[in-house]
Amino acid sequence: MFSRAEYDRRIALARDAMASSGADLLLVDSGELLAWLTGYTVSETMYRAAFLPREGDAWFTLRALDEAPCREKSWITDVVGFVDTEEAQAAVAASIRDHGFGKARIGLDTNSYSMSAATFMRLTQLLPEATFIPMPGLSDSLRWVKSQEEIAVLQQAAEVADKAMAAIATQSKPGMTTRDAAAIASGVFLREGADTGEVGPVVKASGSHEFLHGVFKTEAIMEGDVLHVELIPRVGNYGARMMRPIVVGTPSAELAAAAEKLVVLQDRQIAAMKPGAIARDVDAIMRQGALDAGLRPVYENVTAYTLGLYTRTPRTSDFSGVFLPTSDWPLQEGMVFHLYATAQGLGFSETVVVGKDGGIRLTQTPRRILTA
Known part of the structure; x- marks a missing residue:
């Protein structure tokens, strides 16, 4: 649907917002921002998220059943799938640790409809050494001006x-x-x-x-x-x-x-x-x-x-x-x-x-x- 140059523009905007907030890693879980930033989105049948570091490669963590369409639609090549018997939030937290961000400053949109109180509390339990940086409204504001x-x-x-x-x-x-x-x-x-x-x-x-x-x-x-x-x-x-x-x-x-x-x-x-x-x-x-x-x-x-x-x-x-x-x-x-x-x-x-x-x-x- 869009050129790689267009996605590079979006990545740069997201990283600018991260720099302003002091976040090392951006957690993306709203459906619209997932589509805008990664090229792929999926309904929240089970919790899923994409991650953009200030430096380095992005990755996507989602149900194993959704791996193939994600690889087809997204520019992200590092796709981590979890089986339905796993707890989704635990799989997401594990992927953060496995990528070396277990102690990072993680930015997230506190207005995201996917970031429920239960999900936020569970992630803080699973990642006790991480610091969560509120970035309310980011999922919308990044997309206000259209290319x-x-x-x-x-x-x-x-x-x-x-x-x-x-x-x-x-x-x-x-x-x-x-x-x-x-x-x-x-x-x-x-x-x-x-x-x-x-x-x-x-x-x-x-x-x-x-x-x-x-x-x-x-x-x-x-x-x-x-x-x-x-x-x-x-x-x-x-x-x-x-x-x-x-x-x-x-x-x-x-x-x-x-x-x-x-x-x-x-x-x-x-x-x-x-x-x-x-x-x-x-x-x-x-x-x-x-x-x-x-x-x-x-x-x-x-x-x-x-x-x-x-x-x-x-x-x-x-x-x-x-x-x-x-x-x-x-x-x-x-x-x-x-x-x-x-x-x-x-x-x-x-x-x-x-x-x-x-x-x-x-x-x-x-x-x-x-x-x-």
């Missing part, structure tokens, strides 16, 4: 989203159900090279914005109804996202006017997404603008969140970087966000890269209410 190679993969995922959205809009008709729409998108995903057929929220919109995380169920869409479609295709684990409202028939003048206001505000947000811009200022364009325009009585949810690499994790979205009134951090060129706005039964969103002169949309579906 051109990563953006190219995200572009592929965005193109899948565009094709699937067009297919749903083209095939919409009275009596079509939310399940029919999801099936259309899933088929496009699989034919066009997405990792899976998992579609995203496809629901009948109602109210203001409450439908956004609505429960998926079989609902018929009749003339005048709004079908809310959020598509989340992944290519090589990199996910693009896009939302559009689809109306069977002709949308009302009121609905069309609300959509135009949302799109104008979001276009202003995209234009403002320049390196150095403060996230809260970009957020305010939509949040305050929607309130001033009377599109929503309150606006309490984020207006954007980080996009990039997704694996099998407890979270379906990456909120390590979000747009809120309290977000006082600057945007950097190469960051990628899911920028979204919802109001009055409408939802519009894009996959946006922070470019030198403003945001660049990777998703290209027309920014309006789609009709059959």
